[in-house]
Amino acid sequence: MGVSRLDVFYRRLLLSKLFIGGWGKPEDLKRIFEFRKIIGDRERCKSLVPKDYPVYINKTEVHADCYIHDGVFVSPLEHLVPGILPTEAVKARFQFIVPKRWQSNRPVCIHLAGTGDHFFWRRRTLMARPMVKEAGMASLLLENPYYGYRKPKDQLRSCLKNVSDLFVMGGALILESSVLLHWLESEGYSPVGMTGISMGGYMSSLAVTNWPKPIPLIPCLSWSTASSVFTTGVLSKAVNWSELEKQYAINSVYEEEIMKLLEYCGADSFKMAQEFVKHSAGRENSFELLLDQPREDGVSVGCYSRAGGKAEIGPDLWIGKGVAHTLDTSLSVDSTKTSSDTLPSGFKATKSQIVKKKADSAKICRPSLHGESISFMKGVMDECTHMANFSVPVDTSLIIVVQAKEDAYIPRTGVLSLQEIWPGCEVRYLNGGHISAYLFKQNVFRQAIYDAFNRFCLKYPHLV
16 A cells, blocks of 8 residues: 555655654663563553542533533652653643533543644544534543643654653653543543544553553554654654764664663564665665575574674664674774874863764764664664553453554554454554544544444443
8 A cells, every 4th residue: 555645745844853852861761661661561550550649620611512621630650750751741731521411321532642732622622522512422631741731841842852752751641541540430430441643542552551441442543653653654754863873873872771671572673674674775875784584593684784894683673783883893992092192282172082072973974873773763662662562451352443544654564563463453444644534534533432432331331
């Protein structure tokens, strides 16, 4: 299936860059990855969020057909991983749209925000208010960290400053969703489900993997991992690769320490490497990667660069470590052996600074750097967003995925499908791409929500 021309054209209209600050602090990435291993296992985190976690309603508006309650609570992530959230994002905010008249039971769907969905207007207008009229269903709209009232002062619009910000957002939303699910249950609402469009679909999927009960889930225009979004999708063009490559080359902690924290998350790692090599050959003039044939045990042996160095590929992630190590070794210089005659007269920099600057400059120019950075991006994205790295939802038959056939934002080639990770889930395909589906298919998303909730009511009548 091809990709939507509208998706490609729309992306070209947006000139903003993603991740202008780089990967994020190495120590933050380490803390996030360690915490991911906890929330990725539903059994290990049953008691992370108390059932009576404090939630406050601080404002209520009365409308002709519904009540709109504004609520707030402190994100549990601030308690569990202190200081990882920006100050502005510590306080979680939500809107709860409740119909004045319930048709039968009291169903509530939690909607997580997609990319660029600041505050609540968009979800309230396109989804929540129509759902009140069509099905008498309530909606709870949670504001993402880094968006709306929770946006850091130094962030430009929706462009997350660091790669790590996306992972912090995900960890926060998993825990905050758990707070709201507990709160809604305690208030007597049932059934309760989750949905989201695009990034909101990913985040709602991650949240449901952590919930210990059957729950309707309707992820729209999202898939099994966000790694392909930023490495092969149209959004990859918006990534500030120059800064990411520079930081990856200069700071060895990314390659030598953080990489060791990444877990294998499915057979698609090798597939992704092959896809990248195939597409890179015609696109990149600075280097060429030729992938060896896999060994009999299924592990890829390695690849070669034009520089002639062999880049090792481990059994889990496709990373060009060999080239980096070879070049880094050749660039290492003992500053104590540098002659003072090599320094210009009156130059104030120390000898070690001169040597380090030369080494850093050379490292940035290494031929395989772009490929290594893309591979590292895939690794860290898979670590925190790949559904295979999280528990399988309790009842996958309550999951209805809505996907666009020609989605250029969410590539499905070379990655594990949701049906493979969540056997029993249903996938519905729409004609067209990401943008056209978002603009014209909101009614299809709402119908999928109604169907998933009806399925829950039929299968678990005693829980309604």
